[in-house]
Every structure is written in structure tokens, then in C-alpha cells.
Amino acid sequence: MSDASIDALAAALDLQTVRVVHQIAEHGSLTAAAEWLGYSQPAVSQQLRRFEDRTGIALVERVGRGIRLTESGRVLARHAQDVATALEAAAGELAELRGLRAGRVRLVAFPSASATLVPRLIASLAAAHPGIDVTYVEAEPPEAVRAVRADQADLAITFSYPGDRDDPHQASARGLDVRIYGDEPMQLVLPAGHAAAASDFVDLGMLRDEPWIAGCPRCRGHLLELAGAAGFVPRIAFETDNFVAVEGMVAQGLGVALLPALALAASPRNAEVVARPTARADVRSLHLVTARGADRVPAVGAMLGVVRRLLPVN
Numbered sequence: 001m002s003d004a005s006i007d008a009l010a011a012a013l014d015l016q017t018v019r020v021v022h023q024i025a026e027h028g029s030l031t032a033a034a035e036w037l038g039y040s041q042p043a044v045s046q047q048l049r050r051f052e053d054r055t056g057i058a059l060v061e062r063v064g065r066g067i068r069l070t071e072s073g074r075v076l077a078r079h080a081q082d083v084a085t086a087l088e089a090a091a092g093e094l095a096e097l098r099g100l101r102a103g104r105v106r107l108v109a110f111p112s113a114s115a116t117l118v119p120r121l122i123a124s125l126a127a128a129h130p131g132i133d134v135t136y137v138e139a140e141p142p143e144a145v146r147a148v149r150a151d152q153a154d155l156a157i158t159f160s161y162p163g164d165r166d167d168p169h170q171a172s173a174r175g176l177d178v179r180i181y182g183d184e185p186m187q188l189v190l191p192a193g194h195a196a197a198a199s200d201f202v203d204l205g206m207l208r209d210e211p212w213i214a215g216c217p218r219c220r221g222h223l224l225e226l227a228g229a230a231g232f233v234p235r236i237a238f239e240t241d242n243f244v245a246v247e248g249m250v251a252q253g254l255g256v257a258l259l260p261a262l263a264l265a266a267s268p269r270n271a272e273v274v275a276r277p278t279a280r281a282d283v284r285s286l287h288l289v290t291a292r293g294a295d296r297v298p299a300v301g302a303m304l305g306v307v308r309r310l311l312p313v314n
Contacts, residue, residue: 015083017051020044021059021073022080026150030060030067036150081175081291084151089296103299104133108144109157112243115266117157117311124306132299140216141287142168148176148289154300156289159184159260161222162282169287177290181311183283186222187264187275189250189257196276203279204230211237211255213246215263223258226282247273260284286311 023033034044052058059073069077105125109118114136122134139147141158145168148156160167169178188207190197196206204226212234214220220239227234237255240246243263250257251272264275288307295301 014051016047017059018076018080018083020047021069021076022084022151024060024067024073025069025077025080028066081149081151082293085291085293085297088300089293103129103131103297103302104135105155105299105303106153107134107136107155107157107303108139108147108153109136110140110144110159111138111241112260112262112266113157114138116262120310121303121306124310125303128306129299129302132302134303140218142166142172145169145173145176145289148291149173151291154290154294154297155303156287158287158289159284160287161218161225161284163225164218164222166218166221169289173289175292177288177292177294179288180285181288181307182286184286185261185277186282186284187259187261188278189247189259189264189273189275191250191253191256192272192274194256194274197274199276201279201281202276205232207256208232208234211235213238213240213249213255213257215239215243215246215257215259216241219258219260222284226258226278226280243267 019037020033023036024030027033027036030041030044034041037044048059057072058070059076060067061070107118107121118136122136125132125134137147137153139156141156141160144153144156144158147153149172158168160169188196188202188204190202196202208227208230212223214223214234214236220236223234238249240249243259244267246257246259247264247267247270249255251270258278259275288304290300290304295304
């Protein structure tokens with residue numbers, strides 16, 4: 001292709017078309033893309049037709065009652081996140097020239113981080129850069145990674161368990177920046193009078209006959225994996241995502257549980273329960289997820305700087 005042809009395509013390729021194609025790729029339909037962008041479906045269709053009229057390149061094709069991206073559309077979608085991030089970086093650099101008196105960071109993190117890590121990060125960023133606006137949404141890691149990919153979040157704080165077959169930081173995070181910033185110890189939660197509570201470390205095998213209280217699906221899967229390695233299948237009597245409720249059930253002698261350290265730190269101290277590390281010193285890994293190159297966006301870079309100061313980034 002000649003330089004003139006490339007220049008003509010570049011001139012025709014506006015940001016709005018890139019955003020439309022990106023959202024079609026993420027959501028699978030014109031209707032969903034239009035809803036996410038805050039436009040009507042006819043307006044989105046007209047945007048795509050204008051591009052096709054100017055270039056002769058169709059970005060979508062009709063399939064039955066729906067649409068799908070053409071090969072050209074898929075090529076554009078593949079570059080869309082990088083384009084959006086580069087434009088955010090450019091806008092951010094202009095803000096930086098004004099002394100970071102403006103900017104935004106859209107943060108998403110898992111529930112037990114909401115009461116522990118997130119308040120410290122937001123408060124520290126506000127103290128250093130009061131002009132930066134921070135929004136926060138709570139979500140489990142798979143949804144948090146998807147939010148970054150769909151440009152619904154700038155920074156996700158997530159976790160993963162060793163050997164997790166559904167680890168959201170593998171294929172689903174391809175093309176994003178994923179940083180491991182530390183390990184979080186797993187703790188066995190026992191009634192204060194439990195025989196195993198006298199030990200500094202507890203072998204899961206000692207609890208094979210106990211009823212268990214399980215948490216979120218991924219946490220429950222990790223419990224099953226650890227118990228399997230210890231030679232037993234846990235008898236799960238109760239299930240709840242609420243870690244305060246888990247401690248309450250343990251305090252009433254309804255079972256034992258396995259919780260990450262942040263969950264314990266986020267809940268009120270209960271004198272009727274004790275927490276002990278596992279004999280194998282089991283942990284889960286904590287991650288930061290951003291779009292590739294997002295640290296060039298000054299507001300996001302400032303938040304990452306706060307994270308590095310407050311947390312042990314590897």
C-alpha cells in the first residue's frame with residue numbers, strides 16, 4: 001500500500017469509529033455497543049457507514065438477525081485498546097503540564113481489599129494530587145480484568161491462587177499489563193477453644209472431620225485443592241461470600257474456614273475465633289492489572305506510584 005493510501009485511511013479513521021468497533025468486539029452487538037457508548041443504535045450504524053463510504057472498507061457484516069466484525073473490523077478492534085490508551089496518555093500529559101490539577105483514575109478491586117487497601121490508596125492519592133478524581137467499583141478478579149479490557153477501569157487490584165485453572169490473569173488478560181505485587185497468607189479460622197488452635201501452624205489434615213464454611217467459588221475451589229493435597233475431601237456445610245458471616249459461624253462452632261489475611265483484617269476482631277497459618281504456609285498472589293502503556297497516563301501513573309509506596313510491589 002502506498003504512503004498516500006495509508007495517509008488517506010489514517011485521515012478517515014476517527015476516534016469515534018475506533019471506540020465503536022472496540023465496543024462491538026467487547027459486547028457482540030450494535031445495540032450493546034451503542035448502550036455502552038451512550039448513543040442510539042442508528043447513530044452507531046451511521047458512524048460505521050460514514051467510514052465505509054470514505055474508505056470502501058466494511059467493518060461489520062450482517063449475520064442472520066445480528067452483525068459481526070469483518071476481518072477489517074477485527075484488525076481495528078485488535079488495535080483499539082492501544083489507541084484509546086495512547087490518547088488517554090496524551091490527554092494526561094497535557095494535564096501533567098498543568099501540574100496534575102486534573103485527571104481521573106477508575107479503580108476496581110475485590111471485596112476484602114475494599115476495607116483495607118483501597119481506602120489507603122485513595123486517601124494517599126488525594127493527599128498528593130487532590131485534583132485527580134478517583135472512582136471505585138468492587139468486583140471479583142475475572143470481572144475486574146474484563147473491566148480493564150473493556151476500558152471501563154484504568155487499574156484493577158486482583159488476586160490468583162496457585163494452580164488455579166480459571167486464573168483470570170492468563171488468556172483473558174492477554175495484551176494487558178499484569179504485575180504481581182505481593183503474596184497474601186491464607187489463614188485457618190477456628191473456634192477459640194478448638195484443639196488445633198493451640199498450634200502455631202495447622203495441618204489441614206487435622207481438620208478432615210470438621211464441617212467447613214466455604215467462601216466465593218474461586219476460594220472454595222482453592223480449599224478443595226488444598227484439602228485434596230492433604231488427602232481428604234472437605235465436608236462443606238455452609239457457603240457465604242461474606243467473610244464477617246464466616247467468622248460469626250466459626251465463633252458459634254458451626255465449622256472451620258480458610259480465609260485470606262485481608263479478609264480477616266477487614267472484619268471486626270472476634271474474641272471467639274483464632275486464625276492460624278497453614279502448615280504449608282499457603283498464600284494467594286495479589287496483582288495490579290492495567291491496559292498496556294497505561295502508566296504513561298499521568299493520573300494512572302500517580303496511582304501506581306502510590307501503590308508502590310504503600311504496597312510491596314515485586
